[in-house]
Amino acid sequence: MTTARLPDDLTLLERGWLSSNNLLLHGAPGEGATLIDTGHSVHAAQTVALVAHALGDAPLARIVNTHLHSDHCGGNAALQAAHPAMSVWIAPGQADAVPGWDLDVLTYRTTGQRCDRFRHDGVLRPGDVLHAGTRAWDVLAAPGHDPDSLMLFDAQAGVLVSADALWQNGFGVVFPELDGLDAFDQVAEVLDLIERLDVRTVIPGHGPAFTDVGPALQRARQRLSKFVANPPLHARHAAKVLLKYHVMEERQQALEDLLNWAEGTPLVIGTLARAGLHEPVRTSCQTLLTELVASGALRIQQQEVHDV
Template sequence: MSLPSSPPSLPSWLQWWQRPFPDANTLLVRGSRPALIDSGFVGHAEETAAWARAQAGTVDLVVNTHWHSDHVGGNALLQATGTVIAAGAPEAEAISRRDAGCCAAEYLDQPVAPYTVGLSLDDKQVLRLGDTDWEVVRTPGHTPGHLALWQPDERLLVVGDALSDYDVGWVNLALDGPDAAATALASVKRMAELDPRVVLPSHGPIPLAPGPALAAALRRAQRLVDDPAGAVWYGARRIFAFALMIRDGIPAEAIEPYLHARAWLTDAARLLDLTPEALADELVTTMLRSGTVVLREGRLHAAADHTLVSAESLRVPYPRAWPAMGPRRAQG
């Protein structure tokens, strides 16, 4: 099958910023109500806010596709200057309650600066971003509160981590239950049925053709359903690679104690019927062998392209220590 040589065109009011890890791609919808879709990693919050202001002056709204650290890291900083944060209802409610599990920040050991959600989003809700109406499409799977955003006139579909040009989002069978992969598959099917002209993923480039990208995502999501152990391994590799990226690698001698202390690793080991020690060992060995991690000057690094973050920026509290919610901002 031949693919077009360039990605489909974007409307002039939509600004796409493709970012390496640990930031999710960032989208800006310009217009009378400037809106940012996802806000990057906490270590780059200043950069994210500066970019958005340079493009749009002010940002009225941030919409989070889901609450993972690489999507919500700029929320706190933008909120401090009056931006309202919008998120899927289950995540919005948990953030309001200050649940210890918020953002899976502690579980994944991924820092997130404390924020509040001012606008809770339900399925099929219509949201004005810029000067256009977008529909909220609940797409649980990668997280239970994950959402996509659909702009029917331009047939643009913001898919978050549900899929990318090369893969689907990992699922957490321990945290979200054994049906999480089937839930993710159903969400990809729902997105494919929209028949988008442009798919806008949170990681990697805009697919040259949405049809083949969605077809590949359906096959890949089906594989995660058919092979739960493979799904657990896939998640473990992604979580560990991210941990290495945000720390500029981890000293070789600190890898074992780091991994043994992680809730996600203990859960994955239980699902795989391994000891945490055996899983940690096999994870490092197989990732070194495949080249996804590399040992350099005594530190284990993730091989994938990523931007450095300062160690200082990681020093934010886990959600269990977040300050209680202040007064909620009404949505005007």
């Protein structure tokens, strides 16, 4: 696998799985910088410090969120407090839900996740062009993982900001499928779109930037074909992701509290059923937790669940 060295006007703050990557697009003198995605609220103070260091003396002029999952926009509020003059731009699909902070439309209630409330100042639509410094980024629709997700593509340099549509090893959980909506075809269409573009470097939502685009697409398609052939496999994977993500939010939690959270989280309950796990929620979750521990993703000690 090949990682990429980015040009000086792009600064990638590679994070982890709870917080998405943050990408600074440095502008011309006096223009200020644009930040793509802001990580999770748990890491908000760290995000503010990392961005400040990367900015140097330049102002932060704008935040652009590829989508509104909590790991991509959770630092918005803290950065707005630190940089009150900047603006926040989001995809149009959930824009009406942000001013009233509708937790159901924004999915934070159904997923059992949290995100600090922020304001937005405008929307970016597929077909728009985002200008930052000398670069012009085409705004592309990337439904599948999230119906409203966007990608950004600098055609001149061949740089794609793919969010969760393509990682070096796969792509994000296809959340519409967990709600009973057909979305695997959309994932495939976005992968086809990426292949048609002259992409030479991918900056994903998680993991390092990479240049082995063809092999990454092949790995993603192989993964997708397994899920298409066996949707309960995708649902089982998604249920594990939801459990792991919650433990990452909490860092550590009593097993009883984790199981209570699962019993009260609609998306967990529905996803377990789609995975063919029809035992009581607590029993099914304990089965998946055992698998997560065996894979090294979590640790359970004295009835406490710890992130690894």
